[in-house]
Structure formats: structure tokens, C-alpha cells
Amino acid sequence: MTMRVQVAKLADIDVKSSRKVKVQDTEIAIFRLTDGSVLAVENKCPHKGGQLSEGMVCGGAVHCPLHDWKIDLRSGRAQAPDEGCITTFDLEVDGESGNIYITI
Numbered sequence: 001m002t003m004r005v006q007v008a009k010l011a012d013i014d015v016k017s018s019r020k021v022k023v024q025d026t027e028i029a030i031f032r033l034t035d036g037s038v039l040a041v042e043n044k045c046p047h048k049g050g051q052l053s054e055g056m057v058c059g060g061a062v063h064c065p066l067h068d069w070k071i072d073l074r075s076g077r078a079q080a081p082d083e084g085c086i087t088t089f090d091l092e093v094d095g096e097s098g099n100i101y102i103t104i
């Protein structure tokens with residue numbers, strides 16, 4: 001079963017930065033990119049579980065703060081030569097209120 005949850009407001013997240021939220025038992029990192037997109041992924045690096053919300057955003061990827069793997073925020077995949085994948089979540093921003101919703 002899926003549900004839609006309001007997790008933050010757009011104004012709470014600076015461009016090139018992120019915010020972490022917990023929905024049920026899952027920690028999710030919400031990133032705001034320079035091109036205006038807002039993306040939600042599991043806040044756990046596929047390598048050794050580093051907190052991606054603490055990483056540096058570069059284009060459409062985040063650099064894990066622990067060992068610098070680059071994780072694509074759209075696909076959830078680690079960039080080669082590293083291998084692994086994290087869960088990505090559907091996210092919607094309400095244009096009027098700025099509320100951010102994710103479907104989990």
C-alpha cells in the first residue's frame with residue numbers, strides 16, 4: 001500500500017542542499033538541485049550506509065560524505081566503477097503552498 005505524506009516545504013531547503021525526514025521507519029533525504037528539481041531518495045549510501053543528506057550535491061548527483069561514491073539522485077544508482085542502488089521516491093511540489101509530498 002502506498003501513501004502520500006507531506007514532508008517539508010520548498011522554502012525549508014536551500015538550492016544544492018538537502019533535508020532529511022523520517023517517514024515510518026525510513027530515513028529519506030530530499031535534495032533541491034540548481035535546475036529547480038526536487039528529488040527524494042533513501043538517506044543511506046549503498047556502499048556502507050553513509051548519510052547522503054550530508055553529502056555535496058553536484059549536478060544531479062550527490063557525493064557520499066564517507067568515501068565519495070557518486071549517487072545519481074534520479075536513478076538512485078552509484079556511478080561506475082562503483083555499483084549499487086538506493087530507493088528513490090516519487091515527489092510532488094505544490095506550486096501554490098510550496099508543500100512537498102512524497103509517495104512511499
Ligand code: FES
Nearest residue numbers: 045047048050064
Ligand atoms: S558509505 Fe558512501 S561511499 Fe562509502
